[in-house]
Amino acid sequence: MRRRSVLLAVPALLLTAAGCGSKDDKSDAASSPSGSPSGSSAPSGSPSATPGTKIVGGPVPEITAGSAFNQKPTIAKGAGTPAKDLAVKTVIPGSGPTIASGDYVQVNYVGQVYDTAKVFDTSFGRGPYTNVIGQGKVIPGWDRGLVGQKVKSRVELAIPPALGYGSAGNSQAGIKGTDTLVFVIDVLQRFNGKSSATGAAVPQKDASLPKVGTNTDGKAPSIDVPKGAKGKAPTKLVSEYILEGDGAVVKATDNLLLQYKGVLWDTGKEFDSTYGRGELAAFPLAQLIKGWQQGLAGKKVGSRVMLVTPPDVAYGNKANNGIPANSTLVFTLDILALL
Incomplete structure (x- = not known):
């Protein structure tokens, strides 16, 4: 049976003009069974139709x-x-x-x-x-x-x-x-929108990389790009644990539930954040920008991960919703669950 979509509209992170994945509705994870509680359509007696259900x-x-x-x-x-x-x-x-x-x-x-x-x-x-x-x-x-x-x-x-x-x-x-x-x-x-990763903090020893906050209070962690870093951005993808969880290992085919924040390497300016919207992001990893696909696969649920994505694994030479062309991006992502 067809299942309800887990894909949420995420302004900056769909591969289309709106961000890193597709706007089209996609099915739940393939492992979701035909008799699972997600239905093909809201039957009669759906919440919208029966707000006073006894x-x-x-x-x-x-x-x-x-x-x-x-x-x-x-x-x-x-x-x-x-x-x-x-x-x-x-x-x-x-x-x-x-x-x-x-x-x-x-x-x-x-x-x-x-x-x-x-x-x-x-x-x-x-x-x-x-x-x-x-x-x-x-x-x-x-x-x-x-x-x-x-x-x-x-x-x-x-x-x-x-x-x-x-x-x-x-x-x-x-x-x-x-x-x-x-x-x-x-x-x-x-x-919910106040959830954070639950993993153990991992030392951040590389002074050439941004430092990410380790708070677990549901508030957006800080991202501090090294001073004078303009023009010194990594040319290859960086994927590092900030908090290392002990959950399942993310596969390329998984659907993820995430908190995240993204800033520009050159200016540190935030261009997107689930924290600012007060809602989580849920989408198939396979539909996100290459830097996310490559940087999150193999990481563990319950973790906070920092990604530094050069243009070739982000948006390349095209500007996108406040992201200039040829931008290196820095993300902090909390992997809350698999869907």
Whole structure:
């Protein structure tokens, strides 16, 4: 099935006139399964159509095994008639921050059909799933059921058809238009415009390179280009850890969730920043400028990376949205998650 795009409009970083990637909508990561909570279109009962969705406490099926947080659960078949409204049960209360609409959440989950206990999808064993919540990018039952929950919570949802895949169902996943869906969701992390990388600081010993701030308070890190550096910019790509994380290694085919800031080497002038917009950037690495593709592949999630991109791996001899032709650019990028 077609999936919702994770690509956000990023003014300076699309390869088109607007920046480093394409403006066209692209699919989610290829590993996202056909029965995943991202739908091909917002079914009837989408958040925009039902702002007053009623939430009830049950019934939800019993979890019969795997009861610990982030342990794959086994879920019994539903007993009796499922609720016509969204049923939400917080199985394990979390101690982390509260999820708000517009936050990205990273979760592990199991999804099955209420009446039959047929499992149609799970992230356990495949790797966590990350997407934005409350914005119509996932099925409405997730949008409604996860907003207000806390990180480190286990939440069980029984989602009626109108808040799942609608009357059409999802034939590829074996979901009929009359099926109530059951999800057990472990909320691992939350990301928003105040998120930062979490890695350990790496010494910055090369005086000929810019120095980047190591703050992890969600504010934009400083980028200090060496004084008198005009005309002495590196002629080859520089990619250095500022904070080194311990997450998965980025592949060229990955979709990334990032905080970033970019300045001109010659002047130190900022030309783009997610911090200034108060929102994260999410896009396929393969659609970004060559300096990002080459400089981020092989780096670890949870890291802050400094890139110095000469013109041949940036925008070359063309000016672009406040970036003069033949500019060397300096970026600080926090790799928050894979999508």
